[in-house]
Amino acid sequence: MDPLTHALLGGTTAVWFTSRQRLATAAVVGGFAALLADLDVLIQSSQDPLLQLEYHRQFTHALIFTPVGALVATALLGWWARGRGVTFRQTWTMAFWGYLTAGPLDACTSYGTQLLWPFSDLRIAWSIVPVVEPVTTVLLTVFLALAVVRHHKPWAVAGGVAMLVWFGVAWWQHQRASDMAMAWARQQGDRVEVLHIKPTMMNLVLWRAVYKSGPSIQCVALRPGLWGESRAYGGERALWVDPAFPLPGIPADSVLGRDVGRFVRLSDHFVVIHPRQPGVLGDGRYALLPHAIDPLWGITLDPGHTDRHAPFDSFRTWRPETLGLLVHMLLGKEDMSDFLLSRSTTGDQPTIKPLRGAGS
Numbered sequence: 342m343d344p345l346t347h348a349l350l351g352g353t354t355a356v357w358f359t360s361r362q363r364l365a366t367a368a369v370v371g372g373f374a375a376l377l378a379d380l381d382v383l384i385q386s387s388q389d390p391l392l393q394l395e396y397h398r399q400f401t402h403a404l405i406f407t408p409v410g411a412l413v414a415t416a417l418l419g420w421w422a423r424g425r426g427v428t429f430r431q432t433w434t435m436a437f438w439g440y441l442t443a444g445p446l447d448a449c450t451s452y453g454t455q456l457l458w459p460f461s462d463l464r465i466a467w468s469i470v471p472v473v474e475p476v477t478t479v480l481l482t483v484f485l486a487l488a489v490v491r492h493h494k495p496w497a498v499a500g501g502v503a504m505l506v507w508f509g510v511a512w513w514q515h516q517r518a519s520d521m522a523m524a525w526a527r528q529q530g531d532r533v534e535v536l537h538i539k540p541t542m543m544n545l546v547l548w549r550a551v552y553k554s555g556p557s558i559q560c561v562a563l564r565p566g567l568w569g570e571s572r573a574y575g576g577e578r579a580l581w582v583d584p585a586f587p588l589p590g591i592p593a594d595s596v597l598g599r600d601v602g603r604f605v606r607l608s609d610h611f612v613v614i615h616p617r618q619p620g621v622l623g624d625g626r627y628a629l630l631p632h633a634i635d636p637l638w639g640i641t642l643d644p645g646h647t648d649r650h651a652p653f654d655s656f657r658t659w660r661p662e663t664l665g666l667l668v669h670m671l672l673g674k675e676d677m678s679d680f681l682l683s684r685s686t687t688g689d690q691p692t693i694k695p696l697r698g699a700g701s
Contacts, residue, residue, distance in 0.1 A: 342446055343473045344376055349481035350446055350504070351375025351439030356488055356497040358438050364497075365489050366425050370432055371439025374414035378402050378443035390653035391600055391640070394607050402444035403458035410443075411436035449508065451539035451626070453609075464609075468539045469511040475543055480504055510567075514545045517565035522550035525561050525573045537611070538563075541631050547671045549631035551611065556580055558613055562631035562670050569673045576632025582612040582622060590644035597642065600651040604640050615639050618656060629663055631670070 355371020356364050381401040385393040400406055414436035415422075415429060422432040448454040450472050453464025470477065484500025487493070519538045526533045531554040541547045550561040560576035584605045587593040591601065601622065605612050608624040615621035615636055620643070623636025640651035669675065 342450060342470070343478070344379065346474070346478045346481065347375045347379070347443060347446060348372035349478065349485055350442045353481055353485045353488075353497050353500050354442050355435040355439045356485070356494060357501070359435060359494075361492055361494060363425075363427060363431070363435075364492060364494060366422060366427055367435045368485060368489055370414065370418055370422060370427075370435040373418055374411055374436035374439035375443050377410050377414055377440065378447075389650045391603050391607070391650070394653070395603070398444075398447055398452060398454040398464070400455070400458050402447055402454045402456065404441070404444060404456050405458070405460075407437060407441045410440040414440060449511075451537070467512075467515075468537070469508060469515045471540045471542055471544070473543050474545075476507055477504055480507060511540070511545050514540070514548070514565055514567070517571075518548035518550065518563045521563045521565055521571065521573055522552065522561055525550075525563075525575070526552060526554065526559070529559070531555075531559060535610075537609075537626050539626075541667070541671075544671065547631060547667070549628070551626055553581060553611065556583075558611060558625050558634070560625075560628070560632050560634060564670060564673050566673055572670075572673050574632050574670050576630075577634040579613045579616070579625065579634045581610070581625065582614065584610070588642065588644075591642065591647055595647035596649060597644075597647040597651055600640060601642070604651070615656070618654075621654070621656075623656075629657065629659070630666055 349372065351374055352368035352372035355367040359367035378401045381396050381399060384396040401410065411433050415433045419429055419432055444454050444456045448456055448465045449467050449470050451466050451468040453466040455462060456465050457463060480503045481500055484496050484503060488496035515538055519536065522536060522538060523533060533552045533554055536550065536552040538548055538550050541549055546564060546566050548563045548565065550563055552559055557578050558581045559578045562574035562576060564572045582605065584602050587598060588601065591598050604622060608626065611625040612622050613625040613634060613636065615623040616634055618639065621639040621641050623639030625634060625636055627637040628635045629637065635656070637657055638653065638655045640653055642651060
């Protein structure tokens with residue numbers, strides 16, 4: 342999740358295991374330690390752009406790495422904590438509980454976190470909250486502030502309980518969205534082989550479903566709303582890239598061919614040809630619009646230089662109509678299940694047009 346929420350949860354958890362006299366110190370040390378796991382963004386290579394993706398949310402987020410992360414935090418903040426009468430061991434304990442929250446909190450989002458590294462390379466993604474989720478941030482801010490200002494640890498405990506209750510609501514919404522996606526797929530005559538459900542930005546009302554059915558990947562926007570009527574918004578379909586069949590002109594054993602295989606694995610095999618970016622393979626799990634294929638990131642293929650690593654790029658171009666469509670679906674103002682997002686003749690603007698028989 343976002344750094345602020347990481348710090349708040351790390352600080353809150355450290356306060357739980359600290360004496361009443363050291364709540365403020367624990368909040369700072371625990372919050373600081375929770376941020377250190379994200380230093381994996383510094384692991385990158387100008388020669389191999391995919392290296393950063395491979396190490397993102399990897400060993401620094403693993404549960405077994407917690408004692409080491411806590412030691413790093415203690416080494417960096419030990420001098421400050423000693424000035425406040427806190428010993429090295431006490432500082433490490435605060436840091437341990439704060440750092441321990443980093444991996445599980447990220448696993449609640451959709452990208453995937455290797456909590457069990459090095460015993461497993463499984464990327465755990467419960468996909469119940471977006472990366473930025475304001476309700477969680479506000480709850481933790483209020484309760485942690487009350488605990489520190491009033492020197493009353495039960496406020497921090499109450500904050501943790503409130504967050505867990507809210508995450509329970511998020512899980513319930515995820516299940517409802519999953520049920521809606523399966524029902525929508527059955528109405529289309531699709532056999533769902535793999536399904537990903539994830540919330541859209543900063544809310545638990547509008548969700549993105551993307552599933553694999555035969556040679557295709559299908560996107561659907563779902564609104565199992567906390568208020569109002571539940572709605573499904575039919576979206577785009579695209580062919581997924583099968584790594585078993587090498588791309589024309591790109592030998593599977595070349596540097597570029599191996600990069601394609603790495604990217605397919607990192608994208609959980611939901612790779613599509615980017616509809617807007619020529620020569621780009623994109624991660625079809627993520628898009629600005631929940632019912633669109635347009636990937637947020639991908640690798641550029643150059644068959645003329647198969648001995649070079651593939652460049653990695655992000656594509657996050659906001660347009661007025663993009664925000665308008667998001668708000669339209671978020672509020673559930675109109676049933677758009679008979680509409681698909683399709684391209685204009687120029688390819689520059691997304692437009693909405695009716696498609697008979699495509700909805701529920």
